[in-house]
Amino acid sequence: MTRPLTTIGFDADDTLWQNEQFYAQTREQYYDLLKDHADPVVLVGQLDEVERRMLKTYGFGAKGFILSMIETAIAVTGGKAPATTIQQILEIGRGMLTHPVELLPAARETVESLVGRYRLVLVTKGDLFHQESKLAASGLGDLFDGVEIVSDKNRATYERVFSRHGDGPERAMMIGNSLKSDILPAIEAGGWGVFVPHDLTWIVEHADEPDGHPRFRKIDTLGSLPQILADIG
Numbered sequence: 001m002t003r004p005l006t007t008i009g010f011d012a013d014d015t016l017w018q019n020e021q022f023y024a025q026t027r028e029q030y031y032d033l034l035k036d037h038a039d040p041v042v043l044v045g046q047l048d049e050v051e052r053r054m055l056k057t058y059g060f061g062a063k064g065f066i067l068s069m070i071e072t073a074i075a076v077t078g079g080k081a082p083a084t085t086i087q088q089i090l091e092i093g094r095g096m097l098t099h100p101v102e103l104l105p106a107a108r109e110t111v112e113s114l115v116g117r118y119r120l121v122l123v124t125k126g127d128l129f130h131q132e133s134k135l136a137a138s139g140l141g142d143l144f145d146g147v148e149i150v151s152d153k154n155r156a157t158y159e160r161v162f163s164r165h166g167d168g169p170e171r172a173m174m175i176g177n178s179l180k181s182d183i184l185p186a187i188e189a190g191g192w193g194v195f196v197p198h199d200l201t202w203i204v205e206h207a208d209e210p211d212g213h214p215r216f217r218k219i220d221t222l223g224s225l226p227q228i229l230a231d232i233g
Contacts, residue, residue, distance in 0.1 A: 038076040
């Protein structure tokens, strides 16, 4: 009998370990640093606009965010941002690149329980070096059969990844906290999508849930994944 599922993909940031909380902390430090140059409410909007606009140039990840903070600081100061301010932005940015990796509840136990039963693939986007560093620090690296660090996640990404590491997207499942990047394109490619919401998911990653889709599931924590797999068979 052919197994319906042979390959499982996991997102990394805010699915296996904390990520957005460090962005939130950095933003607060940044707003405080520039409070004498711009109203905090205005600054929030400007940074968000720059970050969105520059995604195609800087890409996803902490380094692109740091560049966006610098660009915004230059803009709100009329090109007169002191060198000391730029230096402080770089310092708080480095903190984002060196923070400890904090696994989310049931992350290790869940991944470990699937080793040998499925082909496990980490599918994450962002800066290559930073993502590799976090994976190494997480202690989860040896549990995966493959690791794909990509510039973006779309239907073509999952068709390629699940064909390379498995039996195609139709027999694969993607688990993540982003409906836009992890769930919807994986389902569009023909796979399963298991949504694990995170309280701090970046608004750019928000989308409507595909309610009623036969290959969509939603769970509160990764600890509920084994039951989903048991139900599928």
